[in-house]
Amino acid sequence: xxxxxxxxLDSKRRVESVLDRLIPGPEKRPGNLHEAMRYxxxxxxxxxxxxxxxxxxxxxxxxxDAADFxxxxxxxxxxxxxxxxxxxxxxxxxxxxxxxxxxxxFGEAMAVLAGDALSILAFQILAQAGSAEAVDLLARALGSDxxxxxxxxxxxxxxxxxxxxxxxxxxxxxxxxxxEASLELGALLAGASSERRTLYREYGRCIGxxxxxVDDILDIEASTETLGKDAGSDQExxxxxxxxxxxxEKSKAEAARLVSRAVELCSQxxxxxxxxxxxxxxxxxxxx
Amino acid sequence: xxxxxxxxLDSKRRVESVLDRLIPGPEKRPGNLHEAMRYxxxxxxxxxxxxxxxxxxxxxxxxxDAADFxxxxxxxxxxxxxxxxxxxxxxxxxxxxxxxxxxxxFGEAMAVLAGDALSILAFQILAQAGSAEAVDLLARALGSDxxxxxxxxxxxxxxxxxxxxxxxxxxxxxxxxxxEASLELGALLAGASSERRTLYREYGRCIGxxxxxVDDILDIEASTETLGKDAGSDQExxxxxxxxxxxxEKSKAEAARLVSRAVELCSQxxxxxxxxxxxxxxxxxxxx
Numbered sequence: 001x002x003x004x005x006x007x008x009l010d011s012k013r014r015v016e017s018v019l020d021r022l023i024p025g026p027e028k029r030p031g032n033l034h035e036a037m038r039y040x041x042x043x044x045x046x047x048x049x050x051x052x053x054x055x056x057x058x059x060x061x062x063x064x065d066a067a068d069f070x071x072x073x074x075x076x077x078x079x080x081x082x083x084x085x086x087x088x089x090x091x092x093x094x095x096x097x098x099x100x101x102x103x104x105x106f107g108e109a110m111a112v113l114a115g116d117a118l119s120i121l122a123f124q125i126l127a128q129a130g131s132a133e134a135v136d137l138l139a140r141a142l143g144s145d146x147x148x149x150x151x152x153x154x155x156x157x158x159x160x161x162x163x164x165x166x167x168x169x170x171x172x173x174x175x176x177x178x179x180e181a182s183l184e185l186g187a188l189l190a191g192a193s194s195e196r197r198t199l200y201r202e203y204g205r206c207i208g209x210x211x212x213x214v215d216d217i218l219d220i221e222a223s224t225e226t227l228g229k230d231a232g233s234d235q236e237x238x239x240x241x242x243x244x245x246x247x248x249e250k251s252k253a254e255a256a257r258l259v260s261r262a263v264e265l266c267s268q269x270x271x272x273x274x275x276x277x278x279x280x281x282x283x284x285x286x287x288x
Numbered sequence: 289x290x291x292x293x294x295x296x297l298d299s300k301r302r303v304e305s306v307l308d309r310l311i312p313g314p315e316k317r318p319g320n321l322h323e324a325m326r327y328x329x330x331x332x333x334x335x336x337x338x339x340x341x342x343x344x345x346x347x348x349x350x351x352x353d354a355a356d357f358x359x360x361x362x363x364x365x366x367x368x369x370x371x372x373x374x375x376x377x378x379x380x381x382x383x384x385x386x387x388x389x390x391x392x393x394f395g396e397a398m399a400v401l402a403g404d405a406l407s408i409l410a411f412q413i414l415a416q417a418g419s420a421e422a423v424d425l426l427a428r429a430l431g432s433d434x435x436x437x438x439x440x441x442x443x444x445x446x447x448x449x450x451x452x453x454x455x456x457x458x459x460x461x462x463x464x465x466x467x468e469a470s471l472e473l474g475a476l477l478a479g480a481s482s483e484r485r486t487l488y489r490e491y492g493r494c495i496g497x498x499x500x501x502v503d504d505i506l507d508i509e510a511s512t513e514t515l516g517k518d519a520g521s522d523q524e525x526x527x528x529x530x531x532x533x534x535x536x537e538k539s540k541a542e543a544a545r546l547v548s549r550a551v552e553l554c555s556q557x558x559x560x561x562x563x564x565x566x567x568x569x570x571x572x573x574x575x576x
Contacts, residue, residue, distance in 0.1 A: 024432065029457070030440035033432050084404065089396035108377035109443055112400065116372065116407065117432045123411040124427030132420040139412030144312065144321050144405045152318035155397055169317070 004278035011051035015071040016042070022072055022125065036106040036114035037121075041079045043097050049074040049178060051279070053186035056200045059272035062190025069129035070185045073122035077142055078178060080122070083115040085151065134188055141181035150174025154240060162240040168209075170240055175215075176208025199268055206262035207280050213255045214284055216241035217248065259284050292566030299339035303359040304330070310360055310413065324394040324402035325409075329367045331385050337362040337466060339567070341474035344488045347560035350478025357417035358473045361410035365430055366466060368410070371403040373439065422476055429469035438462025442528060450528040456497075458528055463503075464496025487556055494550035495568050501543045502572055504529035505536060547572050 019041055026035040050071030057067035086093040086101040087108065094104050103111035119142075126134045140146055150173025157166050183200035192200075220243060242251045262280035266273040307329055314323040338359030345355035374381040374389040375396065382392050391399035407430075414422045428434055438461025445454055471488035480488075508531060530539045547568050554565035 030432060030437045030444070032444065033437065033440045037432070080404075084400055087397075087400065089400060109375075110440070112372055112375065112377060113436050113440055116368075116404070117436045119404065119407065120427050120431045120436070123423055124431060127420040127423035127427060130420050132415040132418050132423065135411055135415035135420065135423050139408050139415060143408045143412060144318065144325070148401055148405045148408070149318045149321065152321045152398070152401055156318070156320065 002278060004275050004282055007055065007275045007279070008046060008048070008051050011054045011071070012047040014054070014068070015047050015050035015075055018068045018072045019075060022121070032106065032110060033113060033117060036102055036110045037118055039105060040083050040096075040102045040114065041076065041118065043099055045097060047071075047075060048279075049078055049182040052179065052182040052204070052276075053189075055272045055276050055279070056183040056186030057190045058186075059200075059270045059276070060187045060190035060192040060196065061270070062186070066129055066131075066189040067186055069125050070134065070182075070189050073125045073134075073138060074178070074182050074185065076118045076122040076125075077138065080115045080118040081142075081147060081151075081178075083111050083118070087111060090151075090155070129189070131189065134185060137181055137185055137188060141177045145173075146177040146181075147174055150177065157240040162244045164245045167240045167242055167245050171209055171212040171242070172205070175212040176205050179208035179211065180204035199265060203262050203265045203269075203276065203280075206258045206265070207283055210255045210258040210262070210280075211283050213242045213251050213258075214286065216243050217251055217255070218286075220248065255284050290566060292563050292570055295343065295563045295567075296334060296336070296339050299342045299359070300335040302342070302356070303335050303338035303363055306356045306360045307363060310409070320394065320398060321401060321405060324390055324398045325406055327393060328371050328384075328390045328402065329364065329406065331387055333385060335359075335363060336567075337366055337470040340467065340470040340492070340564075341477075343560045343564050343567070344471040344474030345478045346474075347488075347558045347564070348475045348478035348480040348484065349558070350474070354417055354419075354477040355474055357413050358422065358470075358477050361413045361426060362466070362470050362473065364406045364410040364413075365426065368403040368406040369430075369435060369439075369466075371399050371406070375399060378439075378443070417477070419477065422473055425473055425476060426469055429465045433461075434465040434469075435462055438465065445528040450532045452533045455528045455530055455533050459497055459500040459530070460493070463500040464493050467496035467499065468492035487553060491550050491553045491557075491564065491568075494546045494553070495571055498543045498546035498550070498568075499571050501530045501539050501546075502574065504531050505539055505543070506574075508536065543572050 023038050023041060024034045026032070026038075028034060053071045053074055054067050057070070082096060083102045085091050086096055087103055093101050095101060101111075102114055106114065122138065123135055126138060142148060150170050153166065154170045154174055157170065180201045181204075183204040184197050187197045187200045219241070242254065246254070259280050263277045266277035266280070269276060311326050311329060312322045314320070314326075316322060341359045341362055342355050345358070370384060371390045373379050374384055375391055381389055383389060389399075390402055394402070410426065411423055414426060430436060432440075438458050441454065442458045442462055445458065468489045469492075471492040472485050475485045475488045507529070530542065534542070550568040551565045554561040554568070557564060
């Protein structure tokens with residue numbers, strides 16, 4: 001097993017055990033809400049954002065369990081965004097990771113509230129870790145100048161001919177912002193200087209953007225079976241994607257360029273540099 | 289003009305000017321999201337929660353502008369809860385304060401995202417004020433063991449014959465939790481001890497519960513014109529209300545008892561005790 005695969009699996013196990021501890025069970029009122037939160041949070045996934053947080057934390061010499069709070073908060077807000085994104089009034093998706101989406105399983109009202117509750121719990125956990133700076137960092141990555149901004153522009157651009165500047169805005173905000181924040185949060189929780197944090201943020205920007213471009217490419221190329229969602233759905237909806245603007249070949253070249261740059265940055269890192277370099281490569285290769 | 293009216297007006301002016309500074313204008317991308325956030329946030333209202341925050345802050349001898357951050361955050365999360373509560377999958381309300389609700393004006397997707405963004409911005413602002421403890425306090429009041437818990441149980445109880453224990457759970461969580469938090473946040477931001485904060489929390493519990501019971505009573509008694517929303521709508525939906533369980537007269541007596549207790553607690557307070565006592569009385573009298 002490769003270094004990064006092992007790291008991903010370890011991080012996944014670790015954050016899932018933290019999440020299991022942090023979300024109340026269905027026996028605690030309101031049981032249905034806790035069940036809906038757990039259902040979406042425990043539906044699997046690679047747990048990439050927690051892994052990036054752990055990697056940056058360790059790379060900066062962080063000790064103790066502070067990164068567990070960061071990793072759990074990141075997975076909670078990521079899940080919050082997926083739940084709300086899947087709603088009928090948004091992407092209207094019935095399946096996610098091969099399972100019914102939260103609103104298909106628990107109804108729309110519960111899905112709205114489960115997303116809300118996960119987002120709020122994420123901030124609570126970071127606050128309990130004692131770091132107002134961590135709360136600020138995550139909130140910036142999520143808010144109207146971060147992920148939510150990207151979602152709004154994504155929705156608004158649907159149906160219009162895509163323009164590169166807009167696609168780039170969407171990808172950077174909708175996807176990169178939280179990936180950058182995952183790395184910076186790890187570094188911050190390890191006590192790294194703001195100068196040092198810039199390195200991880202830049203690496204995060206590269207892999208976040210590459211990740212989304214590869215996602216666009218996969219949507220065109222992959223089969224429904226591999227992705228666990230309707231392939232080609234972006235095209236059908238005239239979504240603002242990278243290939244729609246510059247074509248498939250140039251999209252692949254741009255993703256490769258971004259990954260190279262990310263790998264280059266890893267040479268300035270510490271003990272986790274090799275893992276982060278492998279994770280960067282893993283992103284472009286996941287489609288093969 | 290009475291003491292409490294003057295205080296409410298001053299607080300309203302103060303928090304509205306803070307909010308105006310904190311929410312980007314529609315000229316900043318994503319313009320529609322900022323417009324939707326502003327639309328609901330600036331739609332008026334008494335700004336009761338900010339006023340309670342300012343009052344507790346001053347009563348505890350707080351100095352400087354820390355309470356402005358608390359007050360703004362409180363109004364943001366209150367508005368977030370109203371926007372999501374009004375959604376078609378929730379209460380499905382077309383009007384709020386005599387104006388079209390956020391989703392009627394901007395569409396459902398934008399209303400979901402505007403609510404999300406307001407909640408996130410509230411935490412960001414408290415974090416920027418430098419207080420992780422304040423973030424924790426607000427998150428607890430909002431999450432699955434706070435306001436959202438109350439909303440879930442409220443939705444689930446609809447259509448079943450109401451039971452007092454459940455109605456009390458709903459009212460305490462859905463309404464009181466944020467009112468208690470408003471007062472405690474003011475005290476916390478002023479640097480009050482946790483012992484001292486208990487006094488404001490208890491006062492908040494009394495007026496919060498009284499506020500919701502009076503709301504239930506008004507829903508039955510008031511005309512549509514006075515309330516700016518459909519009167520009698522709770523009854524139509526078999527909502528879990530206080531009068532539905534114990535009747536109108538006993539509900540009025542309970543509201544009066546809670547207000548008396550709140551006024552009694554004000555005698556242990558400082559310079560803002562008289563204003564808080566008047567605010568408590570104002571709550572039961574607003575229907576007349």
